[in-house]
Amino acid sequence: xxxxxxxxxxxxxxEGTLVLLDQKLLPTKTELVxxxxxxxxxxxxxxxxxRGAPAIGIAAAxxxxxxxxxxxxxxxxxxxxxIRQVCDYxxxxxxxxxxxxxxxARMRTVAEQASDCNPxxxxxxxxxxxxxxxxxxxxxxxxxxxxxxDLLAELPVGAGILTHxxxxxxxxxxxxxxxxxxxxxxxRDKHPRVWVDETRPLLQxxxxxxxxxxxxxxxxxxxxxxxxxxxxxAGQVQLVITGADRIAANGDAANKIGTxxxxxxxxxxxxxxxxxxxxxxxxxxxxxxxxxxxxxxSGQEVVQGFGTATAPTGVAVYNPAFDMTPAxxxxxxxxxxxxxxxxxxxxxxxxxxxGGKK
Numbered sequence: 001x002x003x004x005x006x007x008x009x010x011x012x013x014x015e016g017t018l019v020l021l022d023q024k025l026l027p028t029k030t031e032l033v034x035x036x037x038x039x040x041x042x043x044x045x046x047x048x049x050x051r052g053a054p055a056i057g058i059a060a061a062x063x064x065x066x067x068x069x070x071x072x073x074x075x076x077x078x079x080x081x082x083i084r085q086v087c088d089y090x091x092x093x094x095x096x097x098x099x100x101x102x103x104x105a106r107m108r109t110v111a112e113q114a115s116d117c118n119p120x121x122x123x124x125x126x127x128x129x130x131x132x133x134x135x136x137x138x139x140x141x142x143x144x145x146x147x148x149x150d151l152l153a154e155l156p157v158g159a160g161i162l163t164h165x166x167x168x169x170x171x172x173x174x175x176x177x178x179x180x181x182x183x184x185x186x187x188r189d190k191h192p193r194v195w196v197d198e199t200r201p202l203l204q205x206x207x208x209x210x211x212x213x214x215x216x217x218x219x220x221x222x223x224x225x226x227x228x229x230x231x232x233x234a235g236q237v238q239l240v241i242t243g244a245d246r247i248a249a250n251g252d253a254a255n256k257i258g259t260x261x262x263x264x265x266x267x268x269x270x271x272x273x274x275x276x277x278x279x280x281x282x283x284x285x286x287x288x289x290x291x292x293x294x295x296x297x298s299g300q301e302v303v304q305g306f307g308t309a310t311a312p313t314g315v316a317v318y319n320p321a322f323d324m325t326p327a328x329x330x331x332x333x334x335x336x337x338x339x340x341x342x343x344x345x346x347x348x349x350x351x352x353x354x355g356g357k358k
Contacts, residue, residue: 005030007055007170010062010131014123015069018062022049023170027211038067038086045093045100048202052171053245053281054137057099060090061130064107068123079119083111083126095293096254096322098246098283103133134173140278141174143336148181148276149188151332151339152239159238161185162195162228162266165256166208167243167276177243177276179212181334186218194220195231199256201301201319225258229265240266244277244333251327251343252289253277257320263329272331279335282352287345289324297321 008020018035024047025031033049035041041063044050050059067086071079087104094100110129114122161182168179175183185192194213199205206222213220223231231237240262244253253259253275266273286292299317303310311317332341333348340347 005032007173008050008059008062010065010127010134014065014072014120014127016065016127018059018066020044020050020059021170023051023208024049026170026207035063035066037069038063038089041066042090042093045090051204052166052243053097053099054141054172054177054278055170056094056097057103057280058130058134058137058173060093060100061103061107061133063090064104065123065127065130068119068126072119072123074119076114076117076119076122079122080111080114083108083122094295096245096295099278099280102280106133137172137278137280138174140280140336141169141172141176141180144177144276144278144334145175145180145184147336147339148241148274148334149184149190151274151334152181152185152190155185155190155192155239157189158191158193160195160231160236161192162197162231162237162240162262163209164197164205164225164228164240164242164259164262165199166204166212168209168212170208170212171243176212177278177334178241179209181241181274181276182213182218183216186216192218194218195228195237196220196222197225197228197258197262198222199258200225201305203305204256225261228262229269232265232269232271237266237269237271239272239274241274241276241334244275244281245322246286246292247275247277247282247333248286248288248292249282249284249348250288250345251330251333251340251348252292253325253327253330253333254289254292254294254322255325257323260323260325260329263325267329273325273329274332274334275325275330276334279337279352282348284349284352289326292322292324294323295321
């Protein structure tokens with residue numbers, strides 16, 4: 001069964017709107033967020049109505065199209081100035097996911113290279129670029145799934161796969177990154193059994209990943225994050241696969257908080273740990289993971305998640321949204337261009353070029 005509601009889509013022409021599936025409300029409610037201006041897109045990204053590095057980049061690209069609408073009846077130069085302002089503004093919504101700045105850079109380039117056209121023609125070019133980013137991501141997801149399933153062709157039928165956070169259709173413009181591999185394994189009759197970390201504090205694994213897997217009738221079992229090592233020790237996990245939000249030039253990878261611990265446990269138990277991500281998630285300007293900015297989020301997410309107090313009022317809270325997994329703990333990175341085994345800068349560079357393109 002396919003996902004009944006698209007994660008995000010553009011509705012209309014250059015004066016259209018961006019429609020998002022509100023992921024804050026899943027799985028109990030499936031409601032849409034209709035963004036009619038750039039501020040609403042900024043809020044949707046920052047407040048996690050849309051989340052996942054690829055989906056954030058796509059939403060931001062469409063957000064530029066919304067931001068351009070206020071300058072449709074001006075001249076080319078004011079329109080270009082407006083696009084620069086919108087790109088700078090949207091880039092501030094979340095700092096860790098590099099797909100955000102990558103997509104905005106593409107939109108900025110379209111505006112800067114425009115000449116001999118009016119604002120409406122530039123708006124059409126911007127919308128075409130945003131749609132291209134969206135379509136390319138869908139294809140990248142399919143390619144990641146295929147390469148990952150090829151890599152894991154010898155995986156036994158019914159093998160246990162553990163994943164953390166959500167790296168499925170909800171996080172991308174296609175069928176996901178890590179979950180795309182799982183979906184393709186299921187299509188090849190491998191019947192994977194998926195162990196899903198709940199992913200504190202916002203429970204993206206519990207709310208989103210299980211929802212996606214159950215939509216596709218893939219066997220899954222939800223566990224507390226702290227149960228992952230126990231499940232590994234019990235021999236229930238043969239493989240770990242997650243997504244990533246930014247990957248440094250040497251292969252160090254930032255992903256949802258808790259991923260680093262999962263990778264350490266996997267190494268301790270001799271279990272392969274893979275990351276699935278498009279090449280747009282690589283940031284070759286960053287030498288290693290120590291340079292990846294880690295977003296800090298409100299302590300309310302920890303002490304009063306989903307409206308229920310779970311800690312004393314006034315307690316100090318440290319709430320990083322991401323952590324960094326060193327490359328030496330990563331068995332391989334599955335991209336749309338192929339698999340980079342035991343990633344190092346020397347192995348990454350021939351595949352991934354600046355800007356996330358080959």
